[in-house]
Amino acid sequence: MSFEIFKQQFGDLTEYVIHDTSTENRCVVIPELGGVVRQLSLRKGLTLFSLLKTPPTPNALVADTKSASELLFPFASRIPEGKYKFLGKEYELEKNEDGGLNAIHGLVRKNHFHIDEQSVHEDHAAIQLSYSIDNAKGYPFQVHFSVRYTLHVDGRFELKYEAKNNGQAPCPTMFGWHPYWVLGNEDVEAWKINIPSKRLVTFNENLIPIGTEPFTMEMPTLLHRKEFDNCFIMDAAGPHAVTELISKNQDVTLRIQQETGEGKFNYLVVYTRPQRDCVAIEPLTANVDSFNTGDGLNILAPGHSVDGTVTVSLV
Template sequence: MPFEIFKQQFGELSEYVIHDTATENRCVVVPELGGIVRQLSLRKHLTLFSILKTPPTPQTLIDDTKSAGELLFPFASRIPDGKYTFLGKEYQLSKNEAGELNAIHGLVRKQQFHIEEQEVEADYASLSLSCGIDQPEGYPFKVHFRVKYTLFADGRFTLNYQARNEGSDACPVMFGWHPYFVLGNEMLDAWKISIPSTEIVTFDYNQIPIGKAPFHLDRPALLHQKAFDNCFIVEQISGKVVTQLISENQHVTLNVEQEAGKGKFNYLVIYTPPARDCIAIEPLTGNVDSFNSGDGLNILAPGNTAEGTITLSLT
């Protein structure tokens, strides 16, 4: 079989590698740091592209505060002042954003994930990991969170998440992924982007939604001199939505496909860091601050599950 999964050390961290020996495509996962993907390499023709930007050393990865590659659950983005109301009750989360203004990016960041399953088949290999949430401060619910990473022989990479309510009360859940993408050694200004949206979320001074507005941008549009730190409501013409990041100089396009529709990934955050050496393309199942607004929020009855899939590919 061309696929293999093996364990290796990255400094004091242990990581698992999903490897396709036929193409050299690989995915490197660090269970003890929130189950993040540290490296993802995909081939187009003769070129193997390393498409994720993450901190380069074990210590900088541990110390990272920019959420590179992190899984954001049971909420993503900001909750103002860490306060939310759910089914008539008020809750207070830890204000963990810089400056302690808001709660941000969930409760599984940097947490230990456990390997649940490894699969190696002729045309794919996958690694499933999980982390339990058991009534932490500000979120008195019990949820089993699971993520499955899969590399396919045709070059696709998928991230599938599942959240199951294991408690006795209904609970709110939202999921997002926070990867920073690169294409070769080019800077962001050389790329084009196609954003599958005609509606943008408007923010206040604290990056909290206050409404929605029409959004018009060429598809694709050159990123040169454009800056984004925005949330978009994606088009739901079909059950799948694709954001494209295009390098015409290298003749390669990164396709970030998210499931859309009821309970799926109906929101998208685009962020261009000041260094302009990468871009964050973040599929979300709910709007920023959905714990308060309810926009896109999944409410799970006891025993129920929410799930969805993100697919990456190069063309």
């Protein structure tokens, strides 16, 4: 059997490694730090690509405020001033964004996740983690959040989340994953991106949605001298939408496939950092500030659940 799961230390943090010994493909997860994926390495031909840019030291990872590779639940991105209205009631979340203006990126990041399951099979290995929200400040609901990471023998990495309402009242939920992607040591300027969208969200100066407009840029487009900090509405002709990050020089394409359709990943944020050292490609189940607008928001009745899958591969 070529798959294994083992523990190792990263400073004071304990990591769990899903490893395919035949290809050296691996996924490194830290349950005690919000279930964050610290490393993802996948092979294309003779080259093993390390695909995620995350802080390089344990202390830097703990102190990171940019949410590199973190799981964002029950909301992602910003809620202005942390205030929202749900089913006629007003709520106020902690304003935890740098500068203290907005609530940002949910309530599970940095928290200690429980390890529910580890499984090793001939063709895949997986680890499942979970965290329960119980009457948090500004979010007085009971929601069980879980994530399952799977590495397949054909090189696919899969992230599947599920949220279940364990409370007595309906609750709002939104999920996003926040990875920063790299392709070898090559500069961002050399890559192309293919975004499966014809419509983007327009923001005000506080990066809060104020509408939408057509997205007419020809795809794929070279990232040279192009800046993105946008939320896109996915073209959902089928059950999936695929964003591609393409390196022609290295003959490799990173494919990020998000499940689309009712309640699924129908939005996507793309962000190019000023350092030009990576590209954030962030699948979202709802629009920015959906707790106020309702755009894509999942409302879970008591006892009900929602789930969705993101799949990463190299071609």
